[in-house]
Amino acid sequence: xxxxxxxxxxxxxxxxxxxxxxxxxxxxxxxxxxxxxxxxxxxxxxxxxxxxxxxxxxxxxxxxxxxxxxxxxxxxxxxxxxxxxxxxxxxxxxxxxxxxxxxxxxxxxxxxxxxxxxxxxxxxxxxxxxxxxxxxxxxxxxxxxxxxxxxxxxxxxxxxxxxxxxxxxxxxxxxxxxxxxxxxxxx
Numbered sequence: 001x002x003x004x005x006x007x008x009x010x011x012x013x014x015x016x017x018x019x020x021x022x023x024x025x026x027x028x029x030x031x032x033x034x035x036x037x038x039x040x041x042x043x044x045x046x047x048x049x050x051x052x053x054x055x056x057x058x059x060x061x062x063x064x065x066x067x068x069x070x071x072x073x074x075x076x077x078x079x080x081x082x083x084x085x086x087x088x089x090x091x092x093x094x095x096x097x098x099x100x101x102x103x104x105x106x107x108x109x110x111x112x113x114x115x116x117x118x119x120x121x122x123x124x125x126x127x128x129x130x131x132x133x134x135x136x137x138x139x140x141x142x143x144x145x146x147x148x149x150x151x152x153x154x155x156x157x158x159x160x161x162x163x164x165x166x167x168x169x170x171x172x173x174x175x176x177x178x179x180x181x182x183x184x185x186x187x
Contacts, residue, residue: 003105005057005182007041009034010110010117010138011064015072015079017111022072022079024111025148026139031083033137033169037109038084040173041182045092048181057182059093061086064116105130105184109137109169113148113155125162132184133159137169 012034017027024030038059045057063082064073072079086093106124108131110117117138124131135156142148156166165184176182 003184005105005107005184007037007057007059007182008062008106008108008110008120009038009059009082009084010062010108010120011112012083012110013064013073013079014081014083017083019079024139024141027111030109030111030137030139033134034084034109036173037134037137037169040176042087042090044176044181045090049092057092059086059090061093062110062116062120105132107132107134107172107182107184109134111138112140113138113152114140114143118155118159121159121164122162125159125164130184131159131164132172133164133166134169134172135166 012030015022017023017031041057041059045059061082061084063080065075065080066073068074074080106121106129108117108121108124110120117133121131121133133156135152138152138155140148140151143151160166175185179185
C-alpha cells in the first residue's frame with residue numbers, strides 16, 4: 001500500500017483566529033495561508049476522486065475544547081467554531097481512527113504553535129509517523145517577552161530535532177500544484 005498523507009488543520013477557531021479581542025497577532029496570515037492550503041488540497045483530492053483514483057490524502061480538522069470555567073472554547077459556542085469547516089460530504093475529510101505508522105504521513109499547520117500544534121506533531125512523531133510542519137502557517141500569541149515569530153521558530157527547531165521536517169507552506173502548495181497530488185516530495 002502506498003503511503004498516504006493526512007493534512008492536519010489544528011485549532012483554527014474563531015476565538016483564536018477571528019475575534020479582534022482574542023485572536024493571535026498573526027491570525028490574518030494564518031487564515032490566508034490556511035485558505036490557500038485547503039483550496040489546493042481540496043482541488044487535488046477532488047480531481048483525483050473525479051478521475052476514479054483513490055485519494056491518497058485526507059484532511060483532519062482538530063478542534064480544541066474547554067470546560068466553561070477554563071476558557072471560551074466551549075462546545076457549541078461561537079468562539080469554539082472552526083474558521084475552516086470540514087466538507088461533510090467529502091469522504092477525504094474525516095477523522096483518522098485506524099491508520100498505522102508507516103501508512104500515513106502527516107502535514108500540520110494551525111494555532112497555537114507551542115501548544116496544540118507542537119503537541120499534535122510530537123504525538124505523531126512518537127507514534128512513528130513522518131511529520132511535516134508548514135512554516136508560516138502556524139502561529140501563537142506573544143508570550144512574556146517572546147514574540148510570536150520567535151516562538152514559531154523555537155517550535156520548528158524543537159520539532160526538527162525530533163525528526164520532523166519543516167517547509168514553508170508556499171513551497172508545499174507549489175509542489176502539490178505541480179505534482180497534482182498531496183505528497184512529501186518537498187522534503
